C-alpha cells in the first residue's frame with residue numbers, strides 16, 4: 238500500500254478511536270483533533286521515526302491525537318489511555334513534559350513556537366542532527382510570543398525548524414476570517430519574516446509530503462488548510478464540537494459515517 242492510502246487508513250482508525258474514547262470522557266476536544274489528524278500522522282510517519290527529531294504539539298488542547306499515536310507506537314499503554322484526564326492517570330487534557338514521547342508542556346496557546354525555536358537553536362549550537370517540528374493552531378498566531386519566535390528563527394537561520402499551522406479558520410468559536418481579517422494571508426506574514434512558506438490541503442498526505450522535496454535552506458512553515466471536525470459531517474465547521482462529546486445516537490451516526498467513507 239502506498240503512503241497516501243496507508244495514511245487514510247490510519248487516520249480513519251484514529252478518528253474512530255477518539256470517538257470511542259469520548260464515551261468514557263468529556264474533555265476530548267474532538268473537532269480540534271480531527272482537524273489535525275493527517276498532519277500529526279504525517280509528522281509521526283515521516284519524522285518521528287528518527288530519534289534525532291523532536292515534535293512539539295503547540296495546540297495542546299488536541300493532545301488526544303498525539304496520545305493515540307503514541308499508544309500505537311507502544312509509548313503509552315492502553316491502561317493510561319483509558320485513564321486520560323482521570324485521577325491517578327498520567328495523561329492530562331494538555332501534554333506534559335516527562336510523559337513518554339512528550340517533549341514540552343503545552344496548552345497555554347502561543348508557547349510552543351518559542352519552545353521549538355529554543356530547541357532548534359540549541360541543536361545548532363550543540364551541533365546536533367535532526368529537525369524540530371512544531372504544530373500550531375491558527376488561533377496561536379494571535380499571540381505576540383509566536384511572532385517573536387518566528388523572528389528569532391529567521392535571525393538564527395534555523396533551517397532545522399519546521400512549523401505546521403493547522404489553518405481551520407476557527408479560533409475557539411469564532412471564524413478568524415471574520416474576527417481577524419488582517420490575519421490573512423498567513424503565508425505572506427511568514428515570508429516577510431524570512432521563512433520558506435508552503436500552502437497545502439492539510440488532510441492530504443501527498444500534498445504535505447511534496448513540501449519536503451527540496452532541502453531546507455531556512456525555517457519552513459506549511460500552512461495547512463483544514464476543516465475543523467473533519468471526517469464527521471455534523472461536526473465539520475460547527476463550533477460547539479470544539480469541546481462537546483457526542484451522545485449515544487450521535488456516536489453511532491459518526492462511526493457509521495466513517496465506516497462508509499470511501
Ligand SMILES: Cc1ncc(C[n+]2csc(CCOP(=O)(O)OP(=O)(O)O)c2C)c(N)n1
Pocket residue numbers: 268269272296298344345346347374375376377403405407408409465479
Ligand atoms: C493563552 C491561552 N488563551 C486561551 C486559551 C483557551 N483556549 C483553548 S483552545 C482555544 C481556541 C482554539 O482555537 P485555535 O487555537 O485556533 O485551535 P483549533 O481551532 O485548532 O482548535 C482557546 C482560546 C488557552 N488554552 N491559552
